[in-house]
Amino acid sequence: WAQGTYTIGVSNTVQGNGWREEMICAIKAEALASGKVAKLNIAHRNTDAAGQSEDIRNLISAGVNAIVVNPADPSGINAALKEATDKGIVVVAVDQAVTEPSAYVVSNNQEQYAYLGAKWLFQQIGGKGDVVYMRGAAGASADSDRDKGFKKALAEFPDVKVVQEVFTGWQQDQGKQQILDFIATGTPFNGIWTSGIDNVIVDALVESQTPLVPVVGADNAGFVGQLNTVPNFTGAAVTNPGSIGAAGVTLALQILDGKKPAEQTVLVDPQLWENATAEGKAKLKAAADPSLSPEWPVSISIPGWTDYTKEQIVACKGPGE
């Protein structure tokens, strides 16, 4: 039952994380919706750059036509990617860029992601005050990219001070405990920037009856819901669509069909949805989706890049399944 002709390989190195799961489902849904893909070959596990190189080589062995890869590191898998493109396989990196020149990139701009949210936060607190900086996993390249963006915004606001910097490891429980511990120190603070561990932070503020300061998070369904419903709470969600995976598939199919893009790299710039203005509130209302798994980003599609319906991505079925 082959509706298409292409085989597409996928390589991803974080498993069991809502964002990445959405990315995989978006890839499957797009492959199905495009009608051009016969088979998806997905290597999806927790591993490092060396393990990802292994997966990519396995995909090459499997004879795929294109590989969509969410790189563990921008340059750590270059050798394997080069081997793939040398064999005529189309390689598209999604989410993060890779430095291998023969690969295409459709990427969320992580630096911009952090800059946008941080800048909004600093403006929101009036350009001065103390903020809590809750990062992702120490040593991850996405985290260090975001750190650059955050530092850039910070440099623009000399009166803003970071009173506490912690690594949540992108773990809900750690983030929650860290913020509760910090609240207990009694140190005053005016805002919180998070790297996506967001709804538990708002929860913690509410539970501990601490005044609700502005919080910046990602567009995860749980956090977007809070922005809409928690009274007296101001905050902003910065989009970081997991559906970028689908954009990767679309780009790969275009190239396979002979339509090469003008640029090797396409950056999908993030949007910011805040609930401080009426306009922002409307956007948030439109985006909210309480039925979605709370760890899933609500931006399940990217206009111009994705063709599937919500039912299709939620069903999470690829061609032939």
Place this chain on the structure above:
Amino acid sequence: MTTDPILIARGVAKHYGAVAALRDAALSVLPGEVHALMGANGAGKSTLVKILTGAVRPSAGSILIRGREHTVRSPAEARRAGLVSVYQEPSLIPDLDVLANLRLTDTPLEPFRTFVEELGVPDLDLSETARDIPLAVLRVLDLARALAIEPDVLLLDEMTAALPANLAERVLDVVRRQSRSGRSVIFISHRFIEIQALCDRATILRDGETVGVVDIEPGIEERIVELMLGAKVEKSRIKAAGIGASAKPAGPARLGVQHLQVGTKLNDVSFDLANGEVAGVVALEGQGQDELFGVLAGSIRPSGGEVLVDGARVSFAHPADAIRAGIAYVPGDRSEALLGHRSVRENIALPFSARLRNWGPIDMRREQLTVLKAIERLQIDTRAQREVQRLSGGNQQKVTIARWVASDARTILCFDPTRGIDVGTKRQIYQLMRELASQGHSVLYYTSELEEVQLVCDRAIVIFGGRVVDILPVELADEAALTRAAYGLPREAAPVATEAGMQDGAGAP
């Protein structure tokens, strides 16, 4: 013997927390002498040996080797100073083959081979893994290895305790020859015969203190026992405790064994054990007694024959089945039976919890009473009761028996319960066996010390080559008769066992 001592130890003490294993031990060994180290269980003999050879650090005291003070920090260091020990437990590496074990200790191969053969183990396979070698042979290998290193002082801790009589005899011969060639030997044994036959002098320890040094001469045993036990002795020699033909109740035997077969190890073995009887099992090393006890204890599945309890056929897949049928097994090696880190109380109460329906709350008061009664009955010294491993060997052995006395097992299988136990404790165990019998319990009693048969048992079942070769009433079961039977010789013909006969015996399957 006017030369200076080669080894002197003074004021040696060793504390394990609150327990004093040694308090003030002294020892002086002359060149070329066989020096016995004697004392009751827990007197501290093994501890002293370990300290002398660096296996344990002393809390206090000094050691002089050839007149120079030495701090011996490890067995390797002791060896460089000329001291080599064969410890109470085998110290070959279980997962290495014999050859690797020798290489590990830099033991010269040829002398080792020679000694092994001299010690009565012909055609040893050097590529055999130590784990697969029977205990008695391991002991011999341990000794041969120590001898091959040619130490100035050889320390043997209960070297003969786990050996069958023929091998023990060989060991004595070899050791004697060693001392003639100028080597000193420190010899630990609870067997007076061996001490008499081999040693020149003896140092006696009591409660961790050296209480005397005597020259070995005929009749010295009394004096040694006196020193060993201090004020505790009643001055009687060990004596048979008025036994023999106790009235046998009617009805089916408590335990019946018919045509039992275990591979090639046990062949068509049949006998009965009556209610209230203590039956002795006598056999040289490796004649199938291990398998016999294993089957009855539920640890080994027989390949043929049957076992009857109170006339009914039973088959055990697990020791639990045997226990349910009222059969309890006390292994010869205490470490197989004890929970070393647990208290005396938990050790004794262990069988109560074993069954599923007793997994719930424990009736602590009832348990306390039961355990105390058993402790009292066996006169267990419970001063170090928080951890059983700190009790001395004899008291540990009592705990293993107390467990079954407390849970009132009707049949008790005792496998060499007096191995490495001092005379005082032995006497208590003999008495206990008789008491149990008089209360209707049945005991199957394997012993490696033949004189015990007449002290404890009602009958002797002799096994040789996996078969029952004789069943002797206690009156006839003197050592000479038992020895003959154990070597597979017919009851009437009574030549003294020859060298050749011994070898055959050892080589039998």
Place this chain on the structure above:
Amino acid sequence: MTRFLRRRGWVAGLFILFALLLVATKIIQPGYGAGDFVSLSRAVLPYAFAVAAQTVVVIAGGIDLSVAAMMALTSVTAAAMMNGASPSYALFVVPFVLALGFVLGAVNGILIIVTRVPDIVVTLAMLFVLQGAALLVLSAPGGSAAEWLKALVVGTVPLPLLPDAVTAWFPKALLLLVVCLGIVWIPLKHSKLGLSLYAIGSSELAAFRSGVPVARTRILAYAFSGLFAAMGGLTLTMSTGIGAPIPGPYLLASVAAVVLGGVTLGGGRGGLVGPIVAVFVLRLVRTDLTLMAVDPNVTTIVEGVIMVVVVMLGAFLAMKGRSP
């Protein structure tokens, strides 16, 4: 002969399993060939060294939870040192990093001896320490590797006189693995120290009484583990060209492969060949799952099941072997 089989049976079984898997792979993907075998060898490299590191300590009766963190630290150290340096500087970096691994491994051992805390806890604590140190060296993936180092794991060994069809089956990565492990392990295994490793793993008390310097042997076991882990770290840098401070999935994989390779947890038994073959088997299973395009979430289940079932089978066979 029978004893040989009994001892080597497990390893032989693994070789057969590997061969069967190769056949299966060929059936799944008829185009599977020399080039893919070269890829397999490269994928095996870091795992193989991690497993070697684990094997040494397990044989000596211990366990090392810090293997993956040690690889991360040595990898970032190498990558950071080589960053922007001349190719010849790498000639100094490699021995330096190997020595670093050896010394840090020895620190593991020394801490175990000195603190008398169980090895599993000491190496768990060291896992955090080494991981933290790696973050201090490089706070994000980065650094670089000398080109000639990277080339060491790429391609095949040019064997003179042999046709290309044959040399295509001799990956440099495999040669590197065999040489690095062999150069350390073969002399080690046949030395007194090697015997001592087995001895303390088999019975520490008996070893001590046989005159084995137990403390020193244990420290050296961990030191060699550190050395192998450093080799693993270097291969990570060589094959990715960077150093990453977050440890990869090598810890649990190393424990699994050690056990699958027939080394008893608890010590004293087994060798290095078994675990290395086990690594090849596990990697090839991974390849097959990818080739068959098995649902990625099911892949996790399959890998778990394989681990449990193979070990259960081994335990079951051992049980049958024991009973008469």
Place this chain on the structure above:
Amino acid sequence: MSNTVLPDSSPLPGRRLKRLMSDYPLVPLILLLVLLVAVLQAMRPGIVNPAWIATTIKFAIPLAILAGCQTMVMLTGGIDLSVGTVATMAAFIVATQGVHHDPGVAIAIALVPALLIGLFNGIGIGVFRVHPLIMTLGTGLIGTGFLQVYQRTVISTGTAVPPSLAWLGTGLSYGVPNALLLFVPVAAFILFLLNRTGFGRLLYAVGDNEHAARLSGVRYWQVILTLYVLSALLAGIAGLLYIGLIKSASLSLAEPLVLPSVAAAVIGGTSIFGGRGGYTGTIIGALILRVLITLLTVMQIAEGARQILFGLIVLLVTAAYLRIIEDR
């Protein structure tokens, strides 16, 4: 016969102190905890307030329950690496099933995988004699795989943490965490089980000397099977409580607790070689770890240095404690 007890009135006060500590091993452990709290207070004056104490207790409880599983398993010489997966599964399933079902039903459904994994562990370890480390590692992987497959079926159902669990996890009554309502009975159960029941005795017995236990009629597989099922059920309960506390279902929710649960048991004085230890120490061990984590969180240093300090302090605490209680 000659176990001589030293006179109790030892002249040296230091020695006597050491004796006291080694007789009551919990005393030094509690002192360590107090010391850490004091250091924390010194670093951030005012942090030790009722709210912080409540938070610390709330977060220590799920860890302490998982460490309880670990304690019981370690007594038999084993280790249970699947507790993180089991707890995560229970948490994730209850949050997603809570949408369709009554809390009671959702909880019952959530505990089914726990039961199955426990059973599977027990059979592998008790009957087939697979090493616990490998077995629980494998079942953990299998569980994770199933959870991910399950996750895909509930992407669009949303989540609903049962309010009763949220109340239990985060609520306070009179300033006291409601979670204690669950924990006190659980802890009492574990303590009673270990000290006053036949099953508890058997855990120690099997871990101390399996052969001896067998000769006393103990069937190893029965003990081990029951143990791992019990451990998995407790882990499941810990997961339910944890989702009540975090209120956000994730596929790796409780995984970060696995290594700390082992560490808590070890710090609390339970031997990983089996036969020795108890649960009271473990509870304090869990508190010590939690306080330590807070201490490092509020300390403003580089992340690398923080991890290094964490490792070193855990090692130091364990070593110091061992020193104090040894030679009892």
